[in-house]
Amino acid sequence: MKKVFYSFLVLFAIVVYTSCKTDTNQSTSEAENSALETVTTTPIENVVDTHAHILLPGQELSLNPSTPGSPEELLKQMEAAGVTTCGIMSMVPKDNLDITREHNDYILKLAKENEAFFPICSVHPLDGEAAVKEVERVAGLGARAIKLHPFFQGFDPANPNVNAVVAAAGKFGLAVIFDSISASDGGATGKFVDLALANPNTKIVLAHMAGTKFHEMLLFAVFAKGPYYKNNVYFDLSAIAELYVDSPRQDELMWTMRQIGIKQFLFASDFPVFDLKPAKEVLDRYGFTQEELQLLFHDNAVQVFGL
Secondary structure: HHHHHHHHHHHHHHHHHHHHHHHHHHHHHHHHHHHHHHOOOOHHHHOEEEEEEEEOOOOOEEEEEEOOOOHHHHHHHHHHHHHHEEEEEEEOOOOHHHHHHHHHHHHHHHHHHOOEEEEEEEEEEEHOOHHHHHHHHHHHOOOOOEEEEEHHHHHOOOOOHHHHHHHHHHOOEEEEEEEOOOOOOOOOHHHHHHHHHHOOOOOOEEEEEHHHHHHHHHHHHOOOOOOOOOOOEEEOOOOOOOOOOHOHHHHHHHEEEHOHHHHEEEOOOOOOOHHHHHHHHHHHHOOOOHHHHHHHHHHHHHHHOOO
């Protein structure tokens, strides 16, 4: 699979050069036009937030000390922001299957009790076969996705056990959400490419769009021009949308998204790190068209998570 990856790199310079020469003026014009269109856009109904953390059993500290990470606080913020559905997620440690099941069961229970939530469970890939079995178990109980965090959980995306979890998720109809920000792994993008190519039937979501390395995600636009990549990688805009709004790189971020395709992107808040209302309002300031906002706030999430 790596041979395929590096062979496609040969195409990268050619495709990006051609794309820049032929599309930059058009994309700039589209961005300017869409900025005008935001004046007349109407509110999107049934907004879906695809990325929220809540306090799990045994946890005392919220990810944001100034915002309680409780389900009650999340529901309160959803109502204030006009968000109707939210993905709530667990994140589990290695070598503790009891906690893994307890946290996943808690997420599943909350989602069953409140239709405003949909469940995103977690496993630790280095738990090996036990992690694969947990993927199957939570899929049978209604999970919509599996959350993995290479930095927080301490694993390399290139580890074969990660591929096994991604394959199992696809087999049982679950998406896999990776935190894609890495300050220490310069090759992370290539590893995600390898996972996507090896598992074409699994929807992979790269949360935060690689942060300050968002331009590297153009690699997926290159692969989409070839026969091997099945366009099964998506990106959530938590953190990154707020980071770049009103900045000199806002237009570059929008251009990058449009090159990849707006159908690959998801609204996400990363509650409680960010509050829902400002996270939602930020996207309205980018200048997306009505059709693009419909995809970002609703349609894409329904397609990725089967809502």
